[in-house]
Amino acid sequence: xxxxxxxxxxxxxxxxxxxxxxxxxxxxxxxxxxxxxxxxxxxxxxxxxxxxxxxxxxxxxxxxxxxxxxxxxxxxxxxxxxxxxxxxxxxxxxxxxxxxxxxxxxxxxxxxxxxxxxxxxxxxxxxxxxxxxxxxxxxxxxxxxxxxxxxxxxxxxxxxxxxxxxxxxxxxxxxxxxxxxxxxxxxxxxxxxxxxxxxxxxxxxxxxxxxxxxxxxxxxxxxxxxxxxxxxxxxxxxxxxxxxxx
Amino acid sequence: xxxxxxxxxxxxxxxxxxxxxxxxxxxxxxxxxxxxxxxxxxxxxxxxxxxxxxxxxxxxxxxxxxxxxxxxxxxxxxxxxxxxxxxxxxxxxxxxxxxxxxxxxxxxxxxxxxxxxxxxxxxxxxxxxxxxxxxxxxxxxxxxxxxxxxxxxxxxxxxxxxxxxxxxxxxxxxxxxxxxxxxxxxxxxxxxxxxxxxxxxxxxxxxxxxxxxxxxxxxxxxxxxxxxxxxxxxxxx
Numbered sequence: 505x506x507x508x509x510x511x512x513x514x515x516x517x518x519x520x521x522x523x524x525x526x527x528x529x530x531x532x533x534x535x536x537x538x539x540x541x542x543x544x545x546x547x548x549x550x551x552x553x554x555x556x557x558x559x560x561x562x563x564x565x566x567x568x569x570x571x572x573x574x575x576x577x578x579x580x581x582x583x584x585x586x587x588x589x590x591x592x593x594x595x596x597x598x599x600x601x602x603x604x605x606x607x608x609x610x611x612x613x614x615x616x617x618x619x620x621x622x623x624x625x626x627x628x629x630x631x632x633x634x635x636x637x638x639x640x641x642x643x644x645x646x647x648x649x650x651x652x653x654x655x656x657x658x659x660x661x662x663x664x665x666x667x668x669x670x671x672x673x674x675x676x677x678x679x680x681x682x683x684x685x686x687x688x689x690x691x692x693x694x695x696x697x698x699x700x701x702x703x704x705x706x707x708x709x710x711x712x713x714x715x716x717x718x719x720x721x722x723x724x725x726x727x728x729x730x731x732x733x734x735x736x737x738x739x740x741x742x743x744x745x746x747x748x749x750x
Numbered sequence: 751x752x753x754x755x756x757x758x759x760x761x762x763x764x765x766x767x768x769x770x771x772x773x774x775x776x777x778x779x780x781x782x783x784x785x786x787x788x789x790x791x792x793x794x795x796x797x798x799x800x801x802x803x804x805x806x807x808x809x810x811x812x813x814x815x816x817x818x819x820x821x822x823x824x825x826x827x828x829x830x831x832x833x834x835x836x837x838x839x840x841x842x843x844x845x846x847x848x849x850x851x852x853x854x855x856x857x858x859x860x861x862x863x864x865x866x867x868x869x870x871x872x873x874x875x876x877x878x879x880x881x882x883x884x885x886x887x888x889x890x891x892x893x894x895x896x897x898x899x900x901x902x903x904x905x906x907x908x909x910x911x912x913x914x915x916x917x918x919x920x921x922x923x924x925x926x927x928x929x930x931x932x933x934x935x936x937x938x939x940x941x942x943x944x945x946x947x948x949x950x951x952x953x954x955x956x957x958x959x960x961x962x963x964x965x966x967x968x969x970x971x972x973x974x975x976x977x978x979x980x981x982x983x984x985x986x987x
Contacts, residue, residue: 530766531764533764533765533766534764537764593828596826596827597826600822600823600825600826603822603825604818604819604822607818607822608810608815608818611814611818612810612811612814612815612818613810613811614807614808614809614810614811615806615807615808616807616808618808620808621808621809624804624805624808624921624922624923625808625922625923627921627922627923627924628921628922628923628924628925629923631918631921631924632918632923632924632925632926635915635918635924635925635926635927635928636925636927638926638927638928638932639926639927639928639931640927640928641928642928642931642932642935643928643931646931646934646935650953653949653950660765660767661765661935661938661939662764662765662766662767665765
């Protein structure tokens with residue numbers, strides 16, 4: 505645990521020794537994985553407990569009333585710019601959804617009492633939180649690893665994923681996501697901080713310059729954008745040819 | 751014995767190349783690989799069964815839910831405006847039934863499926879390993895690999911290791927992401943070590959079998975579609 509805390513502090517301050525020590529470790533991937541799981545469980549745990557307490561303390565009828573009030577406030581801004589018929593249909597559909605919610609809580613029963621269901625659902629969300637991160641992290645890491653290799657990178661995939669896992673540390677701030685306004689701002693700060701750590705991690709893991717590391721991180725997006733553009737152009741050409749043939 | 755399998759699985763999970771190397775040198779690699787796959791498959795399915803039962807126990811009665819949604823849809827203005835049109839009513843009932851069959855299934859907790867999965871899951875994992883391992887071995891040899899089929903099979907069996915993460919589904923409503931891509935990375939290491947390939951050749955030897963499987967699936971799909979189309983048009987004449 506002390507080792508993890510030291511790693512976290514070094515990551516936040518972009519300490520070169522922390523990055524290099526982690527890269528040289530024979531258990532680089534295991535340590536990185538542990539960091540992702542611990543940070544993910546802390547963030548997921550805080551958010552999950554807040555949601556759990558909110559759900560248990562607020563009766564279903566009050567939750568529905570809050571959702572109705574929230575919809576009225578948010579939709580009120582947009583509805584004036586909409587044709588009245590569309591605005592009426594959206595409101596009617598939303599009200600139907602709320603009525604379904606009310607009736608489900610009133611008229612349906614599950615074998616176990618509802619509070620246990622709430623606890624189960626939030627426990628599932630807490631446990632799933634770090635694994636949700638892991639999926640995206642490993643997929644993106646594998647792509648960046650390929651591009652870093654093309655740019656002359658010399659790290660292994662285990663070193664790449666292990667060192668770049670330090671990017672999750674600032675995301676501890678995501679635990680404050682439940683605070684209105686401030687939560688969003690803190691998450692944005694965490695994201696920017698995380699990107700900086702990720703680039704540094706790629707540079708260290710692959711032994712390439714920061715410029716090349718930035719390029720390696722950006723290339724998956726650039727390639728995806730080019731593919732999407734090519735796909736759009738191809739579809740456009742096909743439609744043009746098809747309509748021209750008529 | 752159990753400790754050995756535990757070490758193999760954990761080492762592969764943490765992408766330790768020495769574990770793949772150890773498997774490559776092992777004389778009983780294919781048997782060990784198969785046992786590891788079956789073991790992981792059964793454990794994961796058993797644990798998921800517990801999670802499924804707990805989910806089922808906290809899921810509301812779906813028949814009741816289906817009726818509530820239907821009743822509420824019938825209160826909508828567009829429904830009431832067309833309530834006297836028999837054609838609309840017939841189409842609505844049909845459309846709603848079809849929609850529920852598709853969408854209602856997302857609410858359903860399939861406990862029976864989870865029970866059969868205790869047998870199906872390990873078998874499916876083993877079949878996937880055999881198919882992928884054989885194709886990967888052929889591709890690796892074409893790219894200059896030096897490993898035998900049994901070495902490739904032994905090492906790629908370790909790609910099952912990330913599946914063990916699915917044990918968290920013992921917690922109801924828990925989901926795990928990244929298992930497939932993690933498994934692919936393990937397969938890459940397995941092919942690289944088993945065949946003593948360079949990283950790039952190992953990359954292509956890992957990717958090409960997957961592309962080949964997708965290509966064959968598309969080809970089979972097209973052939974089946976053409977065949978069905980031909981049969982239907984023949985029957986219509």
